[in-house]
Amino acid sequence: MDFRIGGQLEVRRLGFGAMHLPTEAGPAREEAIAVVRRAVELGVTLIDTAHLYGGGANEELLASALYPYPAGLVITTKVGVARTGPGGEWRLDARPEILRDQVEQALRRLRVERIELLQLHRIDPETPLADQLGTLRELQTAGKVGLLGLSEVTVDELVRAREIVDVASVQNRYNVLDREHEPVLRACAEAGIAFLPWRPIAPIGGAAIGAIAVELGATAAQVSLAWLLARSPVILPIPGTGRIAHLEENLAAAELVLTPAQRRRLTGPDLAEIEACFADILSGRISRDAADRWAGRWLSDDFRHEIDLDEDQRWALDLLAGIDLPDWPGPGFLHSEDQIRGWRDEVRRRRG
Numbered sequence: 001m002d003f004r005i006g007g008q009l010e011v012r013r014l015g016f017g018a019m020h021l022p023t024e025a026g027p028a029r030e031e032a033i034a035v036v037r038r039a040v041e042l043g044v045t046l047i048d049t050a051h052l053y054g055g056g057a058n059e060e061l062l063a064s065a066l067y068p069y070p071a072g073l074v075i076t077t078k079v080g081v082a083r084t085g086p087g088g089e090w091r092l093d094a095r096p097e098i099l100r101d102q103v104e105q106a107l108r109r110l111r112v113e114r115i116e117l118l119q120l121h122r123i124d125p126e127t128p129l130a131d132q133l134g135t136l137r138e139l140q141t142a143g144k145v146g147l148l149g150l151s152e153v154t155v156d157e158l159v160r161a162r163e164i165v166d167v168a169s170v171q172n173r174y175n176v177l178d179r180e181h182e183p184v185l186r187a188c189a190e191a192g193i194a195f196l197p198w199r200p201i202a203p204i205g206g207a208a209i210g211a212i213a214v215e216l217g218a219t220a221a222q223v224s225l226a227w228l229l230a231r232s233p234v235i236l237p238i239p240g241t242g243r244i245a246h247l248e249e250n251l252a253a254a255e256l257v258l259t260p261a262q263r264r265r266l267t268g269p270d271l272a273e274i275e276a277c278f279a280d281i282l283s284g285r286i287s288r289d290a291a292d293r294w295a296g297r298w299l300s301d302d303f304r305h306e307i308d309l310d311e312d313q314r315w316a317l318d319l320l321a322g323i324d325l326p327d328w329p330g331p332g333f334l335h336s337e338d339q340i341r342g343w344r345d346e347v348r349r350r351r352g
């Protein structure tokens, strides 16, 4: 269950997110240190932090817990969110001088000479993208940074960024109940870019997740993580916890195997399946009514509580429920996003 980020940085796919760890001196910090050490002991080789998390305090905590680092451990940090002044508000700020300064701070706090994977926490809309990424590239050339990643980007931003630098990873919010960034995941999968879903398990919920957890003798968090690992080989979840029991539970999800039927219950029908349904109606294998009921079930409010269909699935199911079937253009039409969009607009136009 390994993945080579940027084709070179080999990590275990199930990592650890350090964001929630308390950093103030005291028993809570000691517990946090114990959690991080246990994570590494259990084979975690990818730990995610950021300058934003405590203004560098989280990076320092990781160094206190783990330095000198074991071979193969990748601590990835993020830059590009800064305070407006001492004690001021945090805001997106990826001006070149801020990025350079935060990277220098991270090198010092993490006690490394090079950050193997550095992520731009957010694209700063007020600084030209070429300046933000150009600065990170200069830091790469200077040997202070290895690979580059982005966070919370759209497909369009990813495309534009890739015109400027090699992008090795993308970190967007994504979990079984929240698949808004499915198109970004797809773009990453096509390009072999690592996709680090943040908020991979929270919120824990959904009757389908609970039922599958019972079937497998697992927990809901484990089912959510197993779903992510099965969803795409480029997915590297970074669940976070301040408790050793939760850490052990989360890492054990790497061994959990969902059946294809269980995955479908969590994911909804894929486009090929919806298209097969069109073909079945046309060929008379199933009735139009039966197909409407099938599409209606996935689109129903009840089902929404269970799972969040991604945009393409919703469009395709809308099509199935609403289009004049003689207009069906033939196999393959659901595989092009442009065509799906065109058909969705057409369906909306006809429905008024």
Ligand SMILES: NC(=O)c1ccc[n+]([C@@H]2O[C@H](COP(=O)([O-])OP(=O)(O)OC[C@H]3O[C@@H](n4cnc5c(N)ncnc54)[C@H](OP(=O)(O)O)[C@@H]3O)[C@@H](O)[C@H]2O)c1
Binding pocket: 016, 017, 018, 019, 020, 048, 049, 121, 151, 152, 171, 172, 197, 198, 199, 200, 201, 202, 204, 221, 222, 238, 239, 240, 241, 242, 243, 246, 247, 249, 250
């Ligand atoms: N790029 C970004 O903009 C961005 C934004 C947010 C986060 N992140 C990164 O992504 C990482 C993960 O995201 P996240 O912390 O938002 O979401 P998450 O890992 O899905 O959820 C963490 C929460 O779930 C709880 N939890 C963990 N394991 C559990 C289990 N087995 N059973 C029940 N509860 C469990 C934790 O509480 P306990 O401590 O009680 O276990 C914590 O409250 C962060 O650590 C951070 O590195 C990135």
